[in-house]
Amino acid sequence: MHLKFSILSWGAWSPQYQQANEWLSWPTIASDDSALQSAVPKLAHVPAMQRRRLSKLTKIILEAASQCTPPEQCRSIFASQHGEINRTIGLLKDIVVESPLSPTGFSQSVHNTASGIFSILTGNQAASTSIAAGKNSFSQAFIEAYGQLHADPQPLLLAYADEPVPQVYRQYSSEPEWPISVAFMLAPANCPQPAIASLNLTADTREHKSDDEQLSFGLLLSSIAAKQNTSGYLAGWHWELTCSD
Numbered sequence: 001m002h003l004k005f006s007i008l009s010w011g012a013w014s015p016q017y018q019q020a021n022e023w024l025s026w027p028t029i030a031s032d033d034s035a036l037q038s039a040v041p042k043l044a045h046v047p048a049m050q051r052r053r054l055s056k057l058t059k060i061i062l063e064a065a066s067q068c069t070p071p072e073q074c075r076s077i078f079a080s081q082h083g084e085i086n087r088t089i090g091l092l093k094d095i096v097v098e099s100p101l102s103p104t105g106f107s108q109s110v111h112n113t114a115s116g117i118f119s120i121l122t123g124n125q126a127a128s129t130s131i132a133a134g135k136n137s138f139s140q141a142f143i144e145a146y147g148q149l150h151a152d153p154q155p156l157l158l159a160y161a162d163e164p165v166p167q168v169y170r171q172y173s174s175e176p177e178w179p180i181s182v183a184f185m186l187a188p189a190n191c192p193q194p195a196i197a198s199l200n201l202t203a204d205t206r207e208h209k210s211d212d213e214q215l216s217f218g219l220l221l222s223s224i225a226a227k228q229n230t231s232g233y234l235a236g237w238h239w240e241l242t243c244s245d
Contacts, residue, residue: 003146003201004189008155010196011067012221013060014180015039020067026222046121053108054117055087056179061114061161062121064183068157073124074185075148075156076115079131079141082165082173083111089166114161137162139235142186142201149188159183180217197224200240204233215239 010020017023018041041063043051054062061078070076087108094101108117112130119128129148133140138160145158161181165173187193215232220241223230227243 001203003142005142005145005149005184005199005201006187006189006191006193006195007197007199007224008185008187008191008193008195009068010185010221010224011064011183012181013041013063013067014178016178017218017221018063020225023218023221023225026218050121055084055108055113057084057086057161057163058108058114058117060163060179060181061159061183062118064161064181065118065157065159068159068183068185070122070124070157070185071155072122073126074154075126075152076118076124076128077131077141077144077148077156077158078112078115078118078128079133079137079158079160080111080114081132081134081137081162083132084108084113085165085169086163089168114159118159136236139201139237142237145186149186153188153191155185155187155191155193157183158186182217182221195244196227197241197243200242202238202240204236204238 012020012023016028017026040056041059043059043062045066046062057080091101111132115128115130118124129144131137131141131144141158141160145156148156159181160183163179164177187195189198213233215230215234219230219232220234220239223241224243229242231238231240233239
């Protein structure tokens with residue numbers, strides 16, 4: 001199976017690389033891990049009353065989506081492996097100690113929280129899909145995007161975000177080490193609109209791949225920022241990025 005896309009714009013956020021041009025310095029080693037772990041986007045475009053109620057996961061995914069500058073009305077796909085697990089754990093702890101549950105926390109503990117908040121803040125009434133597919137959530141979002149673009153070639157927004165899971169679940173998860181969110185405005189490969197890069201995904205069932213063949217989020221994003229071609233295996237697929245001149 002081959003999936004081909006045009007990337008019209010992109011955005012990404014992590015504690016150390018918060019704007020597109022900052023990914024050019026990847027992989028700089030962090031000097032203050034604790035300070036970086038607590039960093040969150042400022043989201044100046046979101047009213048303060050709404051911003052303070054948002055979880056960190058929702059904030060970072062909204063930041064990446066905003067950097068893409070999507071049109072006012074466009075379809076969207078939001079993907080996350082762990083979703084609002086940190087908020088859910090907090091609610092469970094409140095239940096254990098018999099504390100009242102926060103209505104806001106409860107309403108925003110579902111997996112499609114980011115999708116709903118994005119729709120409310122932007123007034124976007126187009127269809128939105130939320131995806132959770134374990135360690136393959138990132139690539140499964142692209143499969144969903146390919147299907148939607150095949151049915152309707154109008155560009156769509158794809159956003160992915162995850163953050164470290166609570167300590168109680170850490171033994172069952174090896175990623176991510178840092179909060180990270182990425183977003184792309186995607187169109188079909190033959191889209192007439194100007195594209196910053198093309199992306200080809202190829203299914204691969206090999207179990208063992210060398211370290212040189214692996215592609216990380218950091219390398220993918222730094223390559224886009226530097227307008228450099230790259231390829232490798234990520235989330236169960238082979239990715240080939242070709243940047244436009």
